[in-house]
Amino acid sequence: MPKIIDSRGDTDFVWLEDIHYEDSTLVAFYQNEQGFASFIAGASIVGEHKPVCRILSKLHQVEAMNTIPAPIVPEWRIYEMYNEDGRRYFILRINHAYIPSNTRNKAWLYNYPVFRDIVSVLSEKGVNELVYLTANIMQDFIFSEQVQIPSDELIVYDYDEKDDALHFTDGTVMAMTELPIPPPSWILCSAFENFCANTIRGNWLVIAANTNTTFINEREADRLIEYLRDTHALLHNEMYKAELMEVLYEAEGEMV
DSSP, X not given: OOOEEEEEXXXXXXXSSOOOOOOEEEEEEXXXXXXXXXXXXXXXXXXXXXXXXXXXXXXXXXXXXXXXXXXXXXXXXXXXXXXXXXXXXXXXXXXXXXXXXXXXXXXXXXXXXXXXXXXXXXXXXXXXXXXXXEEOTTTTSOOTTXXXXXXXXEEEEETTTTOSSOBBTTSOBOSOOBOOOOTTHHHHXXXXXXXXXXXXXXXXXXXEOOOTXXXXXXXXXXXXXXXXXXXXXXXXXXXXXXXXXXXXXXXXXXXX
16 A cells, blocks of 8 residues: 655654554553663564554654665654454554753653654554553662662553552562653653543553663563563564574674
8 A cells, every 4th residue: 555644743654554543552662772671572572563654753863874785764663463352552663762961951852742743643543551661771870769670570650640659560669769760751651641632541651670780681671571461461472582682692792
């Protein structure tokens, strides 16, 4: 079928399939996050699926130079799949984003408009739930009440309800409740809270541990994969995960 071009605000959507309205969940992850836990989990769920939408914007953080014969794609991508219970899921792969820097003054400015447009468009497709996969990458910064997450645990935070306490999945309540969450995670959650036009089913920030002494946080990635399987009935592609891990370990070897 021909491409369907939909331009909203600062963002262009190139739909490669005609997507109908249906109750759906959006799972999002930033692929360059330290430790790669959310990338491994999200990409393993996507597996061999082809994207149904490419997202481009003048606000994306894209390098001026590129390479051939395999140029780096400048767009974010959306994939469509169904879980074991027949519910539709969109997976948003964020290829590049504005993250904390020395000035820290661009993350909201450039991430917010794109997330606003994505939420508005996906609301028209039936999305009423968000699951943002991330890791506690700020845990090694010094804060007065900084939460440490065990590698076999997750914090699942309801961004809409704004609970007074943080809870691990085993039911444990954290005594110290100050947990810094960097962009782009909370910016998408905020945009979803404000711009989702449907009755929101859930707006979840799912936070895994982070081990900064390990280039690849595979154990933490496996915990996110377990969460997606047990809570959302999404099964990962083990063969694809194995191939991805091989590529990441090769990249680590080249950095040594």
